[in-house]
Amino acid sequence: MKDTTQLLLEKAERAIRAAEVLRDADEAEFAAGRVYYAMRHVAEALLYERGMVFRQHTAVRAAFAKEFAKTGLLNPKFHRWLLTASDLRLRGDYQPGDFGPRPGPSTALGTTRRGVRESRRPSASQSS
Numbered sequence: 001m002k003d004t005t006q007l008l009l010e011k012a013e014r015a016i017r018a019a020e021v022l023r024d025a026d027e028a029e030f031a032a033g034r035v036y037y038a039m040r041h042v043a044e045a046l047l048y049e050r051g052m053v054f055r056q057h058t059a060v061r062a063a064f065a066k067e068f069a070k071t072g073l074l075n076p077k078f079h080r081w082l083l084t085a086s087d088l089r090l091r092g093d094y095q096p097g098d099f100g101p102r103p104g105p106s107t108a109l110g111t112t113r114r115g116v117r118e119s120r121r122p123s124a125s126q127s128s
Helices: 003-024 028-049 057-069 077-094 103-119
Strands: none
Touching: 003 028, 028 057, 028 077, 028 103, 057 077
């Protein structure tokens, strides 16, 4: 595993811990942002292992879909959750008033943890 990949995965784990703190403090809309960034860091780490680097959020999501979800290298549910987390982040950041039900970020946290574990498996970053 490349050094930068490892650093991105560690950053994802820190973002998960921050999301848990925010969720436990009843700050779901802010937890949603940390969940999304944790997922994004995982996606970036996997893409980096393939020599791919992107700056734009949409480019990361599209490349992750192409390289991992559509090929079946990783379960497509992880791409769907990345998209869902993106929507939750945007709602949390820009929607005034009540964020809505708490299960959104909580459920996404569990999925993000699974994504980090899956990304550490050797087969996750191998070329297809």
